[in-house]
Amino acid sequence: MENRYNPKDIExxxxxxxxxxxxxxxxxxxxxxxxxxLAEFPYPSGDSMHMGHARNFxxxxxxxxxxxxxxxxxxxxxxxxxxxxxxxxxxxxMKRPPQEITKxxxxxxxxxxxxMGFSFDWDREIDTTDPEYYRWTQWIFLQLYKKGxxxxxxxPINWCPKCKVGCANEEVVGGRHERxxxxxxxxxxxxxxxxxxxxxxxxxxELDKTEYWESVKSAQRNWIGRKTWYDIDYKVEGTDITxxxxxxxxxxxxxxxxxxxxxxxxxxxxxxxxxxxxxxxxVKQYIEESSKKTEEERIVGQGEKTxxxxxxxxxxxxxxxxxxIYLADFVLSTVGTGMVVGVPxxxxxxxxxxxxxxxxxxxxxxGLDGDRSEIDSVEKVYEDEGIVFNSDFIDGMKSEDARExxxxxxxxxxxxxxxxRYNLRDWIFSRQHYWGEPIPIVHxxxxxxxxxxxxxxxxxxxxxxxYEPTDTGESPLASISEWVNTKCPKCGGYAxxxxxxxxxxxxxxxxxxxxxxxxxxxxxADMEKMKYWMPVDHYxxxxxHVTLHLLYSRFWHKVLFDLGLVxxxxxxxxxxxxxxxxxxxxxxxxxxxxxxxxxxxLLEEYGADVTRAYLMFMGPYEGDVSWSTEAINGVKRFVSxxxxxxxxxxxxxxxxxxxxxxxxxxxxxxxxxxxxFKFNTSISALMQxxxxxxxxxxxxxxxxxxxxxxxxxLPHMAxxxxxxxxxxxxxxxxxxxxxxxxxxxxxxxxxxxxVNGKLRGKIEVSSDATQEDVxxxxxxxxxxxxxxxKKLIYVPKKIVSVVV
RNA sequence: GCAGGAAUGGCGGAAUAGGCAGACGCGCGGGACUUAAAAUCCCGUUCUAGCAAUAGAGUGAGAGUUCGAUUCUCUCUUCCUGCACCA
Numbered sequence: 065m066e067n068r069y070n071p072k073d074i075e076x077x078x079x080x081x082x083x084x085x086x087x088x089x090x091x092x093x094x095x096x097x098x099x100x101x102l103a104e105f106p107y108p109s110g111d112s113m114h115m116g117h118a119r120n121f122x123x124x125x126x127x128x129x130x131x132x133x134x135x136x137x138x139x140x141x142x143x144x145x146x147x148x149x150x151x152x153x154x155x156x157x158m159k160r161p162p163q164e165i166t167k168x169x170x171x172x173x174x175x176x177x178x179x180m181g182f183s184f185d186w187d188r189e190i191d192t193t194d195p196e197y198y199r200w201t202q203w204i205f206l207q208l209y210k211k212g213x214x215x216x217x218x219x220p221i222n223w224c225p226k227c228k229v230g231c232a233n234e235e236v237v238g239g240r241h242e243r244x245x246x247x248x249x250x251x252x253x254x255x256x257x258x259x260x261x262x263x264x265x266x267x268x269x270e271l272d273k274t275e276y277w278e279s280v281k282s283a284q285r286n287w288i289g290r291k292t293w294y295d296i297d298y299k300v301e302g303t304d305i306t307x308x309x310x311x312x313x314x315x316x317x318x319x320x321x322x323x324x325x326x327x328x329x330x331x332x333x334x335x336x337x338x339x340x341x342x343x344x345x346x347v348k349q350y351i352e353e354s355s356k357k358t359e360e361e362r363i364v365g366q367g368e369k370t371x372x373x374x375x376x377x378x379x380x381x382x383x384x385x386x387x388x389i390y391l392a393d394f395v396l397s398t399v400g401t402g403m404v405v406g407v408p409x410x411x412x413x414x415x416x417x418x419x420x421x422x423x424x425x426x427x428x429x430x431g432l433d434g435d436r437s438e439i440d441s442v443e444k445v446y447e448d449e450g451i452v453f454n455s456d457f458i459d460g461m462k463s464e465d466a467r468e469x470x471x472x473x474x475x476x477x478x479x480x481x482x483x484x485r486y487n488l489r490d491w492i493f494s495r496q497h498y499w500g501e502p503i504p505i506v507h508x509x510x511x512x513x514x515x516x517x518x519x520x521x522x523x524x525x526x527x528x529x530x531y532e533p534t535d536t537g538e539s540p541l542a543s544i545s546e547w548v549n550t551k552c553p554k555c556g557g558y559a560x561x562x563x564x565x566x567x568x569x570x571x572x573x574x575x576x577x578x579x580x581x582x583x584x585x586x587x588x589a590d591m592e593k594m595k596y597w598m599p600v601d602h603y604x605x606x607x608x609h610v611t612l613h614l615l616y617s618r619f620w621h622k623v624l625f626d627l628g629l630v631x632x633x634x635x636x637x638x639x640x641x642x643x644x645x646x647x648x649x650x651x652x653x654x655x656x657x658x659x660x661x662x663x664x665x666l667l668e669e670y671g672a673d674v675t676r677a678y679l680m681f682m683g684p685y686e687g688d689v690s691w692s693t694e695a696i697n698g699v700k701r702f703v704s705x706x707x708x709x710x711x712x713x714x715x716x717x718x719x720x721x722x723x724x725x726x727x728x729x730x731x732x733x734x735x736x737x738x739x740x741f742k743f744n745t746s747i748s749a750l751m752q753x754x755x756x757x758x759x760x761x762x763x764x765x766x767x768x769x770x771x772x773x774x775x776x777x778l779p780h781m782a783x784x785x786x787x788x789x790x791x792x793x794x795x796x797x798x799x800x801x802x803x804x805x806x807x808x809x810x811x812x813x814x815x816x817x818x819v820n821g822k823l824r825g826k827i828e829v830s831s832d833a834t835q836e837d838v839x840x841x842x843x844x845x846x847x848x849x850x851x852x853x854k855k856l857i858y859v860p861k862k863i864v865s866v867v868v
Numbered sequence: 869g870c871a872g873g874a875a876u877g878g879c880g881g882a883a884u885a886g887g888c889a890g891a892c893g894c895g896c897g898g899g900a901c902u903u904a905a906a907a908u909c910c911c912g913u914u915c916u917a918g919c920a921a922u923a924g925a926g927u928g929a930g931a932g933u934u935c936g937a938u939u940c941u942c943u944c945u946u947c948c949u950g951c952a953c954c955a
Contacts, residue, residue, distance in 0.1 A: 122939085279872045279950090286871055286951060293955095322953090394953045406953050412869080422869060447869085487954060568889055574920060576927065641949095681893075683880060686873095688948085695880070698893050701908090745882070748892040755892085816888040821936050857935055863887040865935045 069670025069707035075780045079181055086092045087797055088183040090139040092593050097138040100597050101128055102576055102636075105190075105606035108169040109150055113176045115645040115653065116606070119661040119679040120454050123642070123743050124604055125182045126680065128182070132183075133800040136330055139597055140183060141410040141579040141762045143190035144170050148568045152499035156531050160336045162499045163527075176663060181672045181779050183796070184424050188582045193499075197578065199522035200588035201570050202504040208623055209505070213259045216513070219492055223251035223537065241695065253537060256503060256564060258491040260619050264288050267488075267618055282612045284618075286613045291489025293400055294471060296480035300325065300380040300389065303338045307331065307378055307389070308480070310400030313410065315466035317457035319428040321418065322406040324371065324390045326397035327354045335374060335389070343375040347391060347728035354393040369394050369417045380405070381479045382470070383456070392417060400485065409439040410446055428455050429463065491616065493567060496539045498531040500565030508552035508559040517553050523561070539563040565825030573617040576600050576623075577637060586630075595631045603636040610641060640741070643688040650690045659690055673778040674700045680743035702751055706774070707781055709754060714789045721763045726753055727770060728807040734773050735800065746777065769801040817847050817864045824848075831861060838864060 082088065086159035103124045106117050117456040128140035146166045155162040170191065177184065190197055208214045208631075224241040225248075241248050260267075268288050270283050294314040298307045303696065309323060325332050327350060339347055350372035371392030380387055383464040387405070395404050395414055408418035409427040418425055425439050431452040439445055450465035456474070474480035488664045494503070502523045516523055526547040531540055541563040542548060552559035575587070580597045581589035606612075614636075621635040646652060647659030650818040654660065678699040683689040737746035761771070767789070775782035775795050786795035809831060815838070817825045825847035829838055838858040848866065 277872095282871055283950065289951090289954070291954080315954075361891080394955095396954075399954045407955085411955060413905085413955070485954090487951090681880095690880075692894070694878070695894050744880095745892080751892055814888090818936065826888080826926075850922075855935065859887060863936080865887080867935050
């Protein structure tokens with residue numbers, strides 16, 4: 065029974081030994097080639113590590129282990145993104161300090177990650193809630209502040225009237241507060257804002273310097289939403305007001321039939337005094353009503369257009385036609401100039417509005433095959449580009465050219481402008497919560513806003529009695545007078561601390577830099593060390609972070625770059641997205657569905673190596689995978705068989721044998737698959753090797769190759785076998801096996817023969833056979849029978865195709 | 869609506885510089901061991917017909933290019949993910 069696989073006996077022993085040495089420590093300035101492998105750091109929730117964490121870290125761990133064996137100096141770090149609402153909410157509920165809760169949660173996570181046997185460099189562990197960490201988060205904020213990239217402004221925030229708390233956008237789902245399901249309202253509050261829009265162009269253009277997946281790049285571009293707008297002045301008749309309407313499709317100008325102004329815009333206010341008496345009551349009532357609509361009602365009301373006629377008319381300065389002016393809240397004051405020109409033939413929303421108010425529809429863009437038919441239903445509205453007709457000086461042009469011409473025209477005539485605009489808004493950086501980094505600013509009556517001097521950082525979060533948000537919407541910090549009341553660093557007079565804290569995104573915007581130099585108390589990271597390690601070679605994470613987190617961290621990085629504080633413009637060279645581990649039925653694992661399976665249960669039942677192998681085997685790493693208990697049992701069977709198998713091979717090893725082809729092929733396949741993130745097929749390859757070599761005998765060198773090959777995948781088992789076969793600790797510090805490349809090619813290969821596209825037989829040929837050789841073999845074989853051969857194609861080493 | 873991606877046996881999936889479709893695993897069927905069960909091991913397993921050798925069909929649907937298409941092109945359908953009354 066000695067060779068029976070029993071992970072419980074092995075795994076803990078090797079983990080203790082690994083973590084007692086510094087074998088996974090990444091050495092600064094090592095002459096080996098560096099490789100920085102970053103997996104998103106987890107939020108240490110009270111529910112312990114979930115399956116998604118286990119899967120991602122497992123996959124990345126196999127890459128880290130393989131690359132070390134290939135002779136690279138691998139930085140594979142771990143840390144904790146520990147500020148955040150779940151912990152704060154839990155603290156409020158339990159009436160315990162979040163600091164304590166966070167410590168406990170982290171301790172649980174560490175235990176679990178170590179039990180999985182991940183090869184993190186534990187010397188570089190970081191925690192965003194550690195004052196020695198957030199000191200530098202605050203320091204970076206001050207650099208932004210000094211550069212004029214952080215400012216305070218009245219900004220609308222989401223306000224939950226039930227909880228009496230300001231909510232971040234990420235806490236609002238479908239217009240409702242995530243925590244209590246109450247609809248949120250808009251409230252104006254003085255907020256810290258970061259000027260990310262200043263970097264909008266570079267955040268798009270410098271994507272070219274990265275090798276992100278296309279889907280990641282396009283998510284970034286879409287979020288920023290850079291577009292060319294054409295603003296055109298229309299004079300309102302009988303007034304001195306000019307409406308500057310905005311459009312991205314000036315090629316449809318000659319199809320315009322009305323103008324809509326957002327009811328909450330300043331212009332709407334100005335128009336009021338000219339509105340004829342018989343309309344004024346209706347208009348005022350409409351403005352009133354739409355201002356009361358919550359975000360949720362607006363979304364629900366989508367499709368059902370409401371609006372009001374002002375009775376005013378303006379002149380389209382391109383076409384010279386008079387257009388009636390409406391107020392309608394489907395037009396947003398924050399988009400473009402908050403005024404749009406209605407072209408019902410070429411915009412669905414405009415069409416719906418026009419139908420409701422009986423406005424004319426004029427088509428000016430040809431459809432496919434010169435289609436100029438009337439637009440009489442929403443389905444027929446033609447929003448694509450095409451050839452412009454009935455349009456005076458842009459007649460017959462393609463949409464693209466018409467736009468350019470129109471841009472020149474309005475600039476020439478001085479009736480408008482061409483403007484680049486973005487969907488991206490400045491980043492609201494304030495949170496009125498306790499569990500975040502305090503914003504290091506004090507407010508002095510005399511000196512105004514004063515940044516906390518750098519030598520007084522960190523501004524530590526005070527210990528308080530209560531973490532509950534206050535009625536006023538202020539952070540709970542506001543009620544701690546001994547903390548709030550302070551001296552002005554400039555004049556020494558009375559001053560108050562800023563009580564807003566930073567959002568969860570702050571600490572994670574630069575953590576990859578801190579891993580490089582986690583214990584530095586002079587600066588956030590040493591420049592020479594950053595020059596050695598940066599950029600991150602591969603950043604792996606969830607799809608939920610490819611817009612905001614990625615954008616925010618790229619923004620901070622660029623600011624640091626401009627200040628000469630980091631060596632590269634872009635922080636991450638490659639960014640990939642992993643799939644999600646779903647429950648058995650393909651739905652999300654959730655407590656309410658009762659389909660949650662935790663890594664803890666698996667470790668208990670199967671041990672770390674089987675769990676790891678299964679997580680790799682489940683499916684392609686970028687896709688979602690459903691949990692299957694049956695399937696992990698299959699992997700368990702295989703892993704235990706493999707264990708006894710390799711030990712048995714060692715007993716009957718035969719050194720008279722030459723180097724084995726199958727072993728060479730396996731070494732190559734596992735190497736390629738792991739580096740290409742095809743973890744599932746690396747496991748298949750092991751299984752296949754086992755199946756076809758159950759009765760084989762190998763030389764010492766080949767068995768050693770085999771053990772080394774499983775090391776990145778089954779790290780504990782490989783270590784155990786390595787020891788049992790009389791080798792010295794540790795298998796993970798060995799070089800990846802060298803193989804004789806010539807063994808990868810077979811001398812004699814079996815080639816399929818196709819006749820008229822159908823498989824009809826197979827022949828054996830030597831790998832260097834010529835077309836003539838093959839032709840002869842095929843004709844001599846019985847495959848073709850008695851037919852006339854018209855053509856014979858031999859694709860070397862692939863196939864023979866015969867046409868008869 | 870826009871952007872990105874996907875569709876292959878009963879299930880998860882494999883194979884794309886165009887070259888034997890279904891590797892590998894699960895499940896299922898049969899057998900061995902067992903008083904019996906579990907575990908383990910062996911054989912089989914895309915579908916249809918046939919005892920079989922074998923023949924035909926087959927990678928969401930339809931067309932096209934090609935000696936040859938899961939892979940390339942066009943049209944369409946469905947699904948997932950992110951964003952969105954963004955004009």
